[in-house]
Amino acid sequence: MEGFLTGIAVLLDPYIMLMVVLGTIGGIIVGILPGIGSTMAIALLLPFTVTMEPIPALAVLASLFSANAYSGAIPAILVNTPGSGSSTVTCWDGYPMAKRGEAGKALGMATVASGIGGIFSVIVFVLAAPALARLAYEFGPPEYFAMYIFGLSMLASIGASSPVKNLVAGAFGILLATVGIDIMTSTERFTFGMPELTSGIQFVPVLVGLFAISELLEQSERLNQTVEHIKLKVIQLPTRDDYRKCWKAIAGSSLIGAFVGILPAAGGTVAALISYNEAKRWSSHPEEFGKGAIEGVAAPEAANNASSGGDMVPTLALGIPGSAATAVVLAGLLAQGVRPGPHLFNEQPHFIYAIFATMMAANVLCIWMCLAGAKIWSRVTLMPNTFLWPTVFVLAVVGSYSLDQTMVDVYIMLAAGFLGYVMRRFGYSPVPVAMGLLLGGLAENSLKQALLIFDRQWWLFGTRPIAMLLFGLTAAALIAPPLIMRMRGRQRLPDEAFEDD
Amino acid sequence: MNNGSPESTGSSTEREATGGSPRTYRDLWAVAGILAFCAGAYAITLTFETVPDAIAQGLQPAGFPQLVIMTMAALALFVGWESRAGSTDAPDPVDRIVYRTSLLMIAVLPVLIWVDFFIAITLATFAMGWLWGERRLVGLAVYSVLQTIIIFIIFSTILRVHFPHGILVDFLT
Structure with missing residues (x-):
């Protein structure tokens, strides 16, 4: 109750509420613009937020993250192009509905299902994050090391490409995290005598490059694509008959979404895909799926929004990102000096309550804004790429420079962008690089501390049951992806659809 | 599609x-x-x-x-x-526009450092838009300048970021 009141008190501050509104509007807009996912948007926003006080900065990031999952459905339904990766599945039934003149009905159902999924996910977040943090409170360095390895092993399951390629990319990210002075021994590693590298590679320019510049280069190849834009006349709230058809899909998908979200490195796209398949399986008329079934819109939208709160659970409770977007949120928290993990819940609970409250407010605001302003938002899909992407480039340059006001960060950002583009071409997702960069330093430090505790006898990890359990889960996480790949073989999504996962 | x-x-x-x-x-x-x-x-x-x-x-x-x-x-x-x-797709050849866009992004760097940060970002916006096929040049020019003004207000005036010395930067700050 005290936490709830603290959260409400946060929202009573007009400045913070303004940040929530701006973050929500920003999240809706970037969700609508195809190619600009929440990961890229949050990465581009980080340079702004590092100059703010921590709670307003968190309010912007959390509300943008929450709002983004909503609006991806708008271009998915009207233009057959998902605004964010997690809305890819929404195209399958949303666009056929729009083509037969039911765009307003599809958008209405998408908004309501998103709202239910989003609010449910925040409730799950409120309940699960402190519980998980309490569980992790007694963790020592060996358990933390095992947990980071487990988090990194989950990278195998992201994306549509080879799980091993994801792990290679993750290892590269960890290697990047070793650049700079080793804190324990004050030894320079991979600095090549450059003073700018002694403090290590900054997260933000790398993330901006990997997600914004590589996407920009990919978008340049799609300039000749033409899309048919279906005009939205009016948004329609679902009827009683629609609810009767969809309630099972929405309830089940909200549960699936929240659960998938809690798993490290699995996010909205995976949740949407699983819930779509389940909704189809539960449906009394599965043959209509893919041809404009309203449950085919409700299920993925409920799931991808439900995963947003779930994603925050491991991010805040354990310091392991639940998805690529929360990896960037985590980078933002670290830049603010907030160290996520079980101690955060005891030492700085007001941060947690602020995030709860801002996410809940963003979800409620989104329902209202998407219903009331659907026609205006639909116009955003018309923004030409020839104006949009040069702006992304400029924001990437200015944002990277402004962090430490050094051009080295701009060079790093561009290098990361070109690297990300090359990686994507060869089937290596840039998401694991980001995760590896974030978790690599933490994993190394906890390994060193564990070895110190064990007096360099690494086999003593076997005496720590929780660590062994986590290593067991790691093994399972490495074995499971080939099975998932086989499942996905029937419904293959492009790699970009998983960029925000 | x-x-x-x-x-x-x-x-x-x-x-x-x-x-x-x-x-x-x-x-x-x-x-x-x-x-x-x-x-x-x-x-x-x-x-x-x-x-x-x-x-x-x-x-x-x-x-x-x-x-x-x-x-x-x-x-x-x-x-x-x-x-x-043999199940892995070989990627399609890189489109010429990717090389041109990459070259443009690299070419902006010396202008950023030695000429002026704000002139560079204005030119970059205009040049990239043109390179990508935008032919409404007046609109693109106006957009490029307006965007630079907004960025100047946000980053230089509100966030107090110090940009490298240049013709416009020295004049405006």
Whole structure:
């Protein structure tokens, strides 16, 4: 109750509420613009937020993250192009509905299902994050090391490409995290005598490059694509008959979404895909799926929004990102000096309550804004790429420079962008690089501390049951992806659809 | 448009139909590149200082990077082994616009440093828009200038970011 009141008190501050509104509007807009996912948007926003006080900065990031999952459905339904990766599945039934003149009905159902999924996910977040943090409170360095390895092993399951390629990319990210002075021994590693590298590679320019510049280069190849834009006349709230058809899909998908979200490195796209398949399986008329079934819109939208709160659970409770977007949120928290993990819940609970409250407010605001302003938002899909992407480039340059006001960060950002583009071409997702960069330093430090505790006898990890359990889960996480790949073989999504996962 | 719908077949099927080159070719090149990178990185770790055991706290400075590099190399070898089946798509040739856009982004850097930050970002917006096929040049020019003004207000005036010296930066700040 005290936490709830603290959260409400946060929202009573007009400045913070303004940040929530701006973050929500920003999240809706970037969700609508195809190619600009929440990961890229949050990465581009980080340079702004590092100059703010921590709670307003968190309010912007959390509300943008929450709002983004909503609006991806708008271009998915009207233009057959998902605004964010997690809305890819929404195209399958949303666009056929729009083509037969039911765009307003599809958008209405998408908004309501998103709202239910989003609010449910925040409730799950409120309940699960402190519980998980309490569980992790007694963790020592060996358990933390095992947990980071487990988090990194989950990278195998992201994306549509080879799980091993994801792990290679993750290892590269960890290697990047070793650049700079080793804190324990004050030894320079991979600095090549450059003073700018002694403090290590900054997260933000790398993330901006990997997600914004590589996407920009990919978008340049799609300039000749033409899309048919279906005009939205009016948004329609679902009827009683629609609810009767969809309630099972929405309830089940909200549960699936929240659960998938809690798993490290699995996010909205995976949740949407699983819930779509389940909704189809539960449906009394599965043959209509893919041809404009309203449950085919409700299920993925409920799931991808439900995963947003779930994603925050491991991010805040354990310091392991639940998805690529929360990896960037985590980078933002670290830049603010907030160290996520079980101690955060005891030492700085007001941060947690602020995030709860801002996410809940963003979800409620989104329902209202998407219903009331659907026609205006639909116009955003018309923004030409020839104006949009040069702006992304400029924001990437200015944002990277402004962090430490050094051009080295701009060079790093561009290098990361070109690297990300090359990686994507060869089937290596840039998401694991980001995760590896974030978790690599933490994993190394906890390994060193564990070895110190064990007096360099690494086999003593076997005496720590929780660590062994986590290593067991790691093994399972490495074995499971080939099975998932086989499942996905029937419904293959492009790699970009998983960029925000 | 391929939006990843269940009906999407991907490029491999198209290429197989047209009798394209084997899919494994570039994957093995990528693996070779990764292995070469690992060898180079490992060689660099051999130059790291060795510290007394009491300071190393269980792991020498080179120990963790070496462990990561060896894991990366082993995984890369596994990718190579996986690609024997020939199931990996070779990427399509890089479009000329990608090279041009990349060159433009690199060309902006000297202008940023030696001429002026704000002039550079205005020119970059205009040039990239034009390069990508925008021919409403007046609109593009107005957009480029307005965007720069907004960025100046946000970053220089509100966030107090100090940009490198230049003609406009010195004049405005």
